[in-house]
Amino acid sequence: MDTKGKRRVQPCYENFHPNSDWNVEPGNYTLRVFLPGFKKEEFIVQIDHQGKLTVKGKKQLEENKFMALDQTYNVPKDSDHDKITGKFDHECLTLVIPRKISQDQKKTSSSSDDQQQQQQQQQKQEQNLIPADHDGLKGDHDDHEKKKKKKDEEEVIKSSEKYCESSKVCLLEHGVVDCLLDRMNRNRKVIAVAFVAFSVGFYVSHKLKTAGK
Numbered sequence: 001m002d003t004k005g006k007r008r009v010q011p012c013y014e015n016f017h018p019n020s021d022w023n024v025e026p027g028n029y030t031l032r033v034f035l036p037g038f039k040k041e042e043f044i045v046q047i048d049h050q051g052k053l054t055v056k057g058k059k060q061l062e063e064n065k066f067m068a069l070d071q072t073y074n075v076p077k078d079s080d081h082d083k084i085t086g087k088f089d090h091e092c093l094t095l096v097i098p099r100k101i102s103q104d105q106k107k108t109s110s111s112s113d114d115q116q117q118q119q120q121q122q123q124k125q126e127q128n129l130i131p132a133d134h135d136g137l138k139g140d141h142d143d144h145e146k147k148k149k150k151k152d153e154e155e156v157i158k159s160s161e162k163y164c165e166s167s168k169v170c171l172l173e174h175g176v177v178d179c180l181l182d183r184m185n186r187n188r189k190v191i192a193v194a195f196v197a198f199s200v201g202f203y204v205s206h207k208l209k210t211a212g213k
Contacts, residue, residue, distance in 0.1 A: 013068040014061070020073070029076055033093040035069070040088040043069055045095070047084065051075040055093065078102070 023030040033055055035043065043057025057069040075081070079097045086095040 009064050012065045013058070014065065016059075016067045016069050018055070018069065018071055020071075028099055029079060029097040031073060031095040031097065033071070033095075034091065035088075035093055036091050037067075038069070038091065043093075045086060045093070047075065047081055051077065051079065051081065053084075053095070 018033050018035055020031065020033045023032070031053070035055075038057065038059055042059050043055060045053065045055055047053045051074065053073045053075050055069060055071045055073075059067040059069070061067055075097060076099075078100045080100050081097075083098045084095060086093060088094075
């Protein structure tokens with residue numbers, strides 16, 4: 001089959017102009033570019049030294065048909081180009097462009113920081129004063145508690161001494177009674193022995209008298 005006579009078909013490009021919006025905030029600008037049907041690998045973001053931000057890319061629609069993306073945005077003059085960040089989510093490109101801090105803002109920020117530091121130092125001083133008074137009150141309370149505890153201990157000791165004295169008296173009294181009972185038992189034995197000896201002596205004497213008659 002002869003293919004020399006066939007012409008090469010040139011690709012066809014269809015320009016795409018995405019919708020976009022800006023959002024101005026105190027510390028930065030936010031640019032949103034809506035790219036339906038695009039993937040993150042199908043476009044790039046560039047910014048030049050003049051502050052022009054370009055979103056460029058292409059997407060294939062058919063065999064020789066493409067959608068061309070080439071959109072440029074003017075970035076505000078007070079933008080910090082080196083700190084631009086972005087993300088692509090749900091077919092939406094979001095670029096966060098920080099704002100540069102002017103000299104007046106630096107002075108205001110510095111004075112504000114100084115005021116905050118002074119307020120923090122003052123709060124620390126006030127906090128340091130409060131614990132000092134609290135410690136004094138705590139010390140008085142501790143002294144009172146110590147005195148009360150010492151008094152309670154003295155009362156316990158006195159009560160213990162009284163109990164011990166009463167116990168000693170009781171033991172002493174029981175000891176005397178036991179001693180008396182022991183002596184009485186011993187005396188009973190002596191009396192019994194003496195009675196038996198007397199009886200035996202009386203019996204022997206009576207026998208001797210009877211034999212002499």
